[in-house]
Amino acid sequence: MPVIKSDNTVNNNLSSFEMACRSGQSSYDRYDLSSYDDEYLMPTNVAETTPGRSNRAEHSLTAARLYLNSPPELPQNWGQINPNLNDYHSDPMEISSTFWLPDITDWWRQQEETHSKYADRSNVACDIFSIIPHGVGVEASFSVGRHVIGWRQSKTTDETIREKVVVRHFARANRGLLGGDNPALDPDCTDNDMEMKREAEEKKLHRMAKVHDFLEIWQGSQTPRATQKESNTQNRQISAVGSISDTEEIVNGSCSNFHHDGAAAFKLSEKSPVPPSLSARDLPGG
Amino acid sequence: MQALAKKKTQWKEDLFFAVMCARQKLSKYYTEVTPTTGMLLITAHILDPFLKLRSFRKWDKGMDINPEDETSYTTQYQEAFLKYVENEYCAKHS
Numbered sequence: 067m068p069v070i071k072s073d074n075t076v077n078n079n080l081s082s083f084e085m086a087c088r089s090g091q092s093s094y095d096r097y098d099l100s101s102y103d104d105e106y107l108m109p110t111n112v113a114e115t116t117p118g119r120s121n122r123a124e125h126s127l128t129a130a131r132l133y134l135n136s137p138p139e140l141p142q143n144w145g146q147i148n149p150n151l152n153d154y155h156s157d158p159m160e161i162s163s164t165f166w167l168p169d170i171t172d173w174w175r176q177q178e179e180t181h182s183k184y185a186d187r188s189n190v191a192c193d194i195f196s197i198i199p200h201g202v203g204v205e206a207s208f209s210v211g212r213h214v215i216g217w218r219q220s221k222t223t224d225e226t227i228r229e230k231v232v233v234r235h236f237a238r239a240n241r242g243l244l245g246g247d248n249p250a251l252d253p254d255c256t257d258n259d260m261e262m263k264r265e266a267e268e269k270k271l272h273r274m275a276k277v278h279d280f281l282e283i284w285q286g287s288q289t290p291r292a293t294q295k296e297s298n299t300q301n302r303q304i305s306a307v308g309s310i311s312d313t314e315e316i317v318n319g320s321c322s323n324f325h326h327d328g329a330a331a332f333k334l335s336e337k338s339p340v341p342p343s344l345s346a347r348d349l350p351g352g
Numbered sequence: 353m354q355a356l357a358k359k360k361t362q363w364k365e366d367l368f369f370a371v372m373c374a375r376q377k378l379s380k381y382y383t384e385v386t387p388t389t390g391m392l393l394i395t396a397h398i399l400d401p402f403l404k405l406r407s408f409r410k411w412d413k414g415m416d417i418n419p420e421d422e423t424s425y426t427t428q429y430q431e432a433f434l435k436y437v438e439n440e441y442c443a444k445h446s
Contacts, residue, residue, distance in 0.1 A: 123442040130437045134430055139401045170400050184401075190441060191399045194392065 126186045133184050141168045171195050216261050387432035394429045
């Protein structure tokens, strides 16, 4: 950061530039290749173009200092015509320098066109004065309070609002470095957005809760069914003595015991087709 | 303002009181302008070729501060403007 300690330092810095101006170059022309920078633009010295550029930057800064240390312009000396003077219907009291402000942008445009010593600073003026005071971005800064405070917040103190605004602007100026993964510090995420997100999450959770209840009911219904299945299996083991549903017994049962002819059927009493486990002595009460 | 302060008519006294209140309120806001928060205001003010640093010198004079001091508005804003120009415009050429 350049520190201006005294006027002598500034004058020493300005002296080289002023001498350059007096020695034939009336104004600093950044498009003028005939200056001493052209030796760096020769093909043999291509690698030395950087010093020329740094000199140009130094000249630009020197011109800014020269602008600051020179006395302000007098509106009377400037060639802009007071528009009120041509208006014969206007109030004579208003035709005075008090109520007439010279056009600053026109002055800077003239400096650039005439390639004066302040021509380099005209781009700064162009950037700054092109900001429209009643533009959308500027107007939006007045309603920053609504962006910070949600509709449901009513007890936030002014200090808290100020801190929140400062933190948001700081994060925005540092390209959201403070934001990280925390949405509360995200400069682009307002409280209203967060509130809407919260409501959406609540709705989602509510829906999930419904699904969860359904799953619980379904699992509750599945549990007795599983218990019933287990009991059925146990029953099958128990009923292995001769249940109809016992497929093993059916498979294991030999068909050779059955005879399809009637004569053999009458001889079943001698050789029972029932499995041996169901013999009379094993049956209850047998 | 000096001429208005001498007036004795009622509506002129009221007007003077209103203007003084407005100036007091604006002064309160402008004293909180720093190179960090109000760089746009400072730059726009300095780029006015018919004012430059004149207004800041008036502020210093109103608060009995020497404009050449390091803590004065004039010096601080002048350095802030030069730093802004150096960073935003001169750095592109280097």
